[in-house]
Amino acid sequence: MNLAINGLVQRFTDPDGRRPPATVLDGLNLTTGDIQALVLVGPSGGGKSTLLRILAGLDVSTSGTVAFDGVPLPRDEKALQGYRRTVATVFQAYNLFPHLTAMQNLLLPLVHVHGLTEPEALERVREPLERFGLTAHAYKRPAELSGGQKQRIAILRALVVQPSRLFLDEPTSALDPEMTGEVLEMIGELKALGTQFVLVTHEMGFARKVADEIAFIVDGSVGAHAPAADFLDRCTDPRIRLFLDRTLHA
Amino acid sequence: MPRWLAYTLVLALLAAGGAWAFASLDMNWNWGLVWEYRAAFVRGWWMTVALSLASLLTSSLFGIIAAVMLRSRFTFAQAVARVYVELIRGTPLLVQLLIGWYVIAAALRVGSDQRYLVGVLVLSLFSGAYMAEIFRGGLDAIPRTQLDSARAIGLTPWQTLRLVVLPQAVRIVLPAVAGQLVSLVKDSSLLSVISIAEFTFNARNVNSATYSTLESYLPLAVGYLALTLPLSALSRWLERRFRYEAA
DSSP, rough: EEHHHEEEEEEOOOOTSOOEEEEEEEEEEEOOOOEEEEEOOTTSSHHHHHHHHHHHSSOOOOOEEETTTEEEEEOOOHHHHHHHHHHHEEEESOOOOOSSSSHHHHHHHHHHOOOOOOOHHHHHHHHHHHHTOOOTTTTTGGSSSSSSHHHHHHHHHHHTOSSSSEHHHHHHTTTTTHHHHHHHHHHHHHHHOOOOOEEEOOOOOHHHHHSSSEEEEEEEEEEEEEEEHHHHSSSOOOHHOOOOHHOOOO | OOHHHHHHHHHHHHHHHHHHHHTTTTTOOOOHHHTTTHHHHHHHHHHHHHHHHHHHHHHHHHHHHHHHHHHHHHHHHHHHHHHHHHHHHSHHHHHHIIIIIIIIIITTOOGGHHHHHHHHHHHHHHHHHHHHHHHHHHHHHHHHHHHHHHHHTTTTTHIIIIIHHHHHHHHHHHHHHHHHHHHHHGGGGGGGGGGGOOOOHHHHHHHHHHOOOOHHHHHHHHHHHHHHHHHHHHHHHHHHTTGGOOO
């Protein structure tokens, strides 16, 4: 994917006037090469998640443009809904619907959004469940799954609709280290399978492994942007060095 | 103390107290005469069941509509629902029934054969105001992240409501709705004031015919308990059953 972002602004105003308006993205520009995986890193509150929500078609920016492979993102809700059906998003937590089993969670978008019959949908999810070692958990409810299993099912639900690209918003931030490992491993496999994705993460070691390019988002704009290896090893910006030192030695 | 023993003890104390109170009354019980009217009790009891069930369905509908309006972005819809809920919850059902039948229904020239319909309608409006708050709580209990997830997989707003929000909200509100049904059963006794021949109305008629007050009204208490105790049990069971899925 070629991602081109121009002058992206996201400003939140509280209609009741209880809080001051906040500018979360402040004229952000970013142009990537033709890459498979973009990783967004940066301090909390810097605007990474806000940016990802706009890229995923969940929020509309105040102003500015975003284009994937030359196709601009729509701005009206009806068209955005269509766009969201071609991509997929995984959040930090609570992705799954708690009243449905893992299997029902997987089938829901296939049947109700993508028009598959139930047998077709079952056939579609069988092999991926097997490959990611989740078959044994298919008929459990989210409350019976571990945090890592929940996230892997959520990623699977995103995958089986065969999206053109995947957005992952800190998918391991709510997990303990052991479960983080199993989720990262799964994302690593996506990379090997050729899935295109944009990932927000704090796992710098992992970012280096899967990213083609890394963008450092700070104070609502891009503080630095480079191919993964350059970014981590040759970066001289003191803000980024400080951030890297903190996160790598945390 | 084991649970069964505790309950047995409480019930025994209650029975002893009741027996002592009644014994001190020096009553001339006249159960034989009242027994002849047993058909009226049975008919009234079934009428109460039917009225309660009908009102439960209609009041659920009113409650859902009002709850959605309470959460609406449109100030006017909000105001309508808020005034409805506060007005109804703040006034006695007795007054609402009298106004509903003798003023509104009369003004609309509703025939006296329609009193059951009007009765169910007023009772449903009454109960619906309580239901509205129950449903609003259920809708509020669904985290925003669920709506995000629904949007992210491409569901339309209507699909989100149907497939994600309502199934979860229903599980959350079911125990409270079952509890509301208990109130509804007892509140339906007030329909007797507009001459609806439900359980209480018939018991009162038996009393007028036999002058056996307690013999007429004690079966009434037993009859209502026979309805409300299982409903309370159902409500508690539902609460346990659906506690699981908070995660």
